[in-house]
Amino acid sequence: MVRVIQWLLRIAGGLIILAVAGIALVYWFASRSLPDYDRVVTIPEGVAQPAAAVEIVRDNANVPHIFGASDADVFYGLGYAHAQDRLWQMMTMRRTVQGRLSEIFGPRTLPIDTLIRRLDLYTLAQRSVEVQDTRTAAALVAYANGVNARLAEINEGALGRGAPEMFLFNAPVAPWQPADSIAMIKLMALQLSGHMAAEIKRARTSLALPDPARLVDILPDAPGSGVAALPSYANLFEADLPRFAMTGEMPADRLSPFHSFEMAGASNAWAAAGQRSANGGTLLASDPHLGFSAPTIWYLARMELSAGGVIGGTIPGIPIVLSGRSEDLGWGITSSYLDDQDLFIEQLNPDNPEEYLTPEGYKTFETRPSIVNIKGAPPVTLTLRWTENGPVLPGSHANLGSITPPGHVASLAWTALTPADTTMSAGLALMYASTVQEALTAGEGFIAPSQNLTLVDGVQIALKTIGLAPRRDAQHQSQGRIPSPGWIASNRWQGALPYDSNPEFVNPQGGILGNTNNKIVNRPFPLNVSHVWGDSQRVQRWQRLMQMREVHTRDSFIEAQLDTVSVTAQSLLSLVAADLWFTGSAAPEGTRTRQRQRALDLLANWNGEMNEHLPEPLIYAAWLRALQDRLIRDDIGPLADEFTHVEPLFIERVYRDVDGASAWCDVIQSAPVETCTDMARLALDDALIWIEERYGPQIEALRWGDAHQATHDHPALGEVPLLRYFVNIRQSTSGGDQTLLRGRTSGKGNDPFLNVHGAGYRGVYDFADPDSSVFVTSTGQSGHFLSRHYDDLGELWRRGEYIPMSLDEDLARAAAVGVTVLQPR
Template sequence: MGLFIQWLLRIAGAMLVIALLAMTLIYFLASRSLPEYDKTLRSNGVSAPVEIVRDNANVPHIFGESDADVFFALGYAHAQDRLWQMVTLRRTAQGRLSEVFGTSTLPIDKLLRRLDFFTLAVQSVQHQDERTTAALRAYSNGVNTRIDEINRDSLGRGAPEMFLFPNAIAPWQPADSIAIQKLMALQLSGHLEEEVLRARVSLILPDENRLLDILPEAPGTGVASLPEYAALVPETPRFTATTPLPSHPLSPFPRRPLAGASNAWAAAPSRSASGGTLLANDPHLGLSAPAIWYLTRLELSSGGVIGGTIPGIPTILTGRSDDLGWGLTSAYVDDQDVFIEQLNPENPEEYRTPGGFEPFVTRKSIINIADEQPVTLTLRWTENGPVLPGSHYSLGTVTPENHVAALGWTALSARDTSMSAAVAIMYAKSIQGALDAAEAYISPAQNMVVADRETVALKVIGALPRRDDEHQSKGRMPSLGWLAQNQWQGRLPYASNPVFRSPIGGIVGNTNNKMVERPFPLHVSYVWGDTQRIQRWQRLMQGRQVHTRDSFVEAQLDTVSFTARSLLPLVGGDLWFTGNAAPDGSTERLRQRALTLLAEWNGEMNEHLPEPLIYSAWLRALQVRLIQDEMGPLAEEFTHIEPLFIERVFRNVDGAGVWCDVIQSAPTESCTDMARLALDDALLWISEKYGTQLESLRWGDAHQATHDHQVLGKVPLLRYFVNIRQSTSGGDNTLQRGRTSGIGPNPFQNVHAGAYRGVYDFADPDSSVFVISTGQSGHFLSRFYDDMSQLWRRGEYVPMSLDPELARAASVGVTRLVPKQ
């Protein structure tokens, strides 16, 4: 027996030693790819010495004698810190993820191949201006220099992920950057799904008032009534099996509630306590680790520029120079249309056009799959755009037999000069210069908020399609592609894009809210991203005669929900302080406790409070009860509450109170009945998940920010090293927006937020501040992988200074790039 125990201990000891050696080896190999910031590198890519000075937050400050050298160094710095992210974004845009990840990403590749971003990007390269072409080439050379250095010096393949997925890295080229920019347009576009959803809902809710209840118009002047979709497209299938969009973490196809958002506002000197202009911006995108944003300072021939870049794109997309600050929000421009194309009954390779049947433009595309046989796709384009499969956004549910759906979209341009516009904005010295530069911008459509030292402005930038006055659905639902009146007729002139310059009130801003009401076809959109945050923003802006950098920061971090303040008295008006006393442990007593808490709550979505969780669960359960019987399976498409719908129902606008009655039941339920039942539903769900001690609940336990690694985030054990999870305040409708997932067992997880925040003060530019949601490095062994995440969570920032001495004073390293010759 003793001998057996001795051998057992020896085996266990040996296994422990082997495990330790394996972990040491893994750590050694992974650490080889940690970039060295303090070094000198000789390269043929620069014409004179260049310095990359990394300040104490690891923000690179790049100094060179020519702009080409600066862009070369930017490419090198991006590749040092985010090579895996860049390569993955490129593979996504090209539809080549399956070469690495196998069949799990095949649906994503198929859809991206049909959109053909990379081919369009290659064609767009030749249409960039000379300065942008030079920047793209220099940037590509910088990325490739880092790749060559990794291969030459055996630097751990450049990133730990490369050991798990050891595919060769192709050289970077200018088209890759343009393709990634198009990928960003995809992540910010939601009109396609809106069109299809509106058509699907109209098929089961032919009453136009009920359609306007569940898909309400943003407040403002009304629009002309819409025809029923069945009248537009006869013989449309009402019930068709659908395949959801790819749910893989690498999928760039956003669900409807997550298709872009952001905040930006600016104040003129007349509304600034310091006498200088102010600007704040926090663009909202899906959270990930690392964040999509990367902070950078470039010293160009026009002067210093600092702000947020996206690795793979050689320009600062939001930031400031000494003379100008600019920020972006999603404009929600109606720049997508679905066209129903009729196939030729005698030849399915032809489709109907205004001039008769024409052949599709077709091309074969081969998708290589890791450890599997390749798949060959036949890509088809009509004169309206690429043909998409019926599973895409449930297009099959609104497409009749012997028809296909095609997508018209401004981003599908082979002459896309958006990159040139973005570069030119970075060089601009004034508001007029920035507005002129933005004329070349195509997609994704944005609201650009700009401030120079004298005034402020806001303009919609991006292409607005020109539609015919007689368009059947006004671009709001799929339309017949062979009718000339439905087809696009080019682009509206840039001068017609809405602009607000030097306003009398001294403040401009946007929270994705409706900005203008113009008659079709000069409209901007019928679908907007916000009807709630704008209410709180107006109150904060008008609550002060003058503003400061700190008041702009305070507004950016504001977590008070106007939605909660306005809906709770409406929904619970007949429930508060009513009913008989109830014993502890009963449903009635739990409901009374919840109502008492909510009655004393000010609407602040604070992570430490229980009320935000009770409110959110209640409203979620209420909407489910209201729509489930009328909508059936389609109710699952409405994953987030629509405040205007709840308000219409409880105010009985145009008879909307009918939603409260359950069709299948004999009694006639009132809205008070629905509110009470929904609250009981919510409290039951909370009790099962978090317990019955309502006073001890924390919103932050449910509203955790999910900065997850898109590839390694689900790997057992490893996920604890690569994912960043944080308790956060805010919610769907607060200025500090933390958009919830709306699905799954944790529907209130924070998955979409302002991963970049910046506030610029032109009275004292070096007091400007910014922060990102994780850290500068994409390497999970780096101390800069998550060093900003707690600052971001707590609402803190790092300085945004263009003073080179401040950057050098506490630098974590200086990389010198010098010519070989």
């Protein structure tokens, strides 16, 4: 017996030793790819060399300040720095836009690759290389050479394949090409596009509603003059389209660049002229919003170019400061919501399905085969098809098949599908601009994604919508709001509108301008920019904060950027609870009535601040979510699941009974006639039961931040057991869907209030004292989860703090974490 115990102890000890040795070995391999920032790197043979030594000074936040003998050498250094810190992210994004994720992730990502191949974005990026101006072409080549220098160094020095993920998803890494950087911009355009999804959703809702007149309630237009009545979707086609029709949906995946309209993009930016600034200089605040990830998509960098220093937020793979400043100019971007996508329903020739109907008769699809290689499975051969309107899409995407009549297919027209895309050249020209007028001129080359560009120089402020706007016929059947027959000439695009027709505001009399994705112009179709916008609520709070002060400072702009008061909550609660405040009868502790009264008492004394430490935001959010579901589910059935976020204008229309909208409160399947007060009371009970089951019965002890955690999750490893605790970054956060400190909730699953989309980058630029400008990102500079710079900026971001955004070289060197010198051989 003693010998058995001894052997068991020996075996257990051996297993422990083996486990420790295994962990140590894994750590050693993973740590090999941690960059050494303080060294002289002699560029390996076989790759392009810089003309002279390039110096990369990394300040104490690991922001690279790049100096070179020429602009080409500076871009070389940026490519090297991006690859040092974000190699896995860059390679994954490149595979995404190429439609080659399945080569390393297997069948899981085949639906993503299939759809990307049909859009053919990478081919279009390759064809766009030749249309870039000379300066941009040189920058793209130099940047690619810098990336490839890092790849060669990794191979020569056996530096752990460049990133820990490379061990888990082993695949060859091809050299970086100029087309790869252009493709990254097209991928960004895809992530920010939402009009296709909005058209599908509007068409499906039109088919599902018993009363088509109620469509304007559930999918309301932005405030302002309305549009003429449109035909119902079913009336556009002779075929019968079933109510509640659904097809197989593309499975959700963290790696997918396809998003619903609600997640397509957002942002804030505002500017003040000298007369509205306490110091007499112009001010600019910018916080573009994208989906959260670990690491964040944003990467802070400074480049010292021949035109001067440029500093701000870049995206690895793209050699442009997308939001930032130089000594003379500051710029910020917000999603414009310009309608740059239209879906067309194409009629097939019943005698030859390889042909489709056009205004001139039947024509043959343009086709090309494409092979998708899949890890662990046989390759799949696709036949890519294009019409004159654009590529043909599968019916599985966004339930597109449910609105496509038999004998038809759907195609997409989209401005990003141009083979002559000069967006990269325009972005580079913006970095070299020194005045607002030069920047406005540079904006003419932007194609996609369309953005609102907010600009300040030393004396001027401006806002301009950049990006190509399609020209539509005034007789367009659906005005681009729902898919339309592609064989009718008046539905087709007729080129593009001139850049001069894009909205522009320069030096407004009030000295303040800005955009929160709100409606900025009220033009009749076809010059209307868009029918749907990304915000109708945040702008109200922004207007109030801007007008509360005669003059502003850097700190007041920061205060507005971090504001968590929801005017939506303030206005909707007064409507929804109008008949419920303080009207309940006495109820004993532990009863549902008593719990409801306690919740109402809390909300009655709440100012609408979505603070992470308060219980009221969670009660409010759960109540409104349950209320909207009760109002719509009996009318549109399973489609209600896709209305993932509360639409404030819908709730307001219902509770103000605008044009009979209170009809939504009656459950059409039930005999009694329910009132809106009944629905509000029932929904509050629904919410309280859900909260109790999820967080416990003590509603006074609730914290909004427990539900509203920012989810910076690793796209590839975020769901791997144990490993996810090392690679995911979760933070309790304030804000919500309609606050200036915007934290867009997921709207789905068991945790519908997780914060999944927001300001991964924040910057505030003060041109009275440019070096007092500040910026921050939501995670850190490094994409290596063993690096201390993986999440070091994240805690500052969560607390609403920033780091200096200075072009002072001495300041960068004073507390540098390292200086890398790229030495040509």
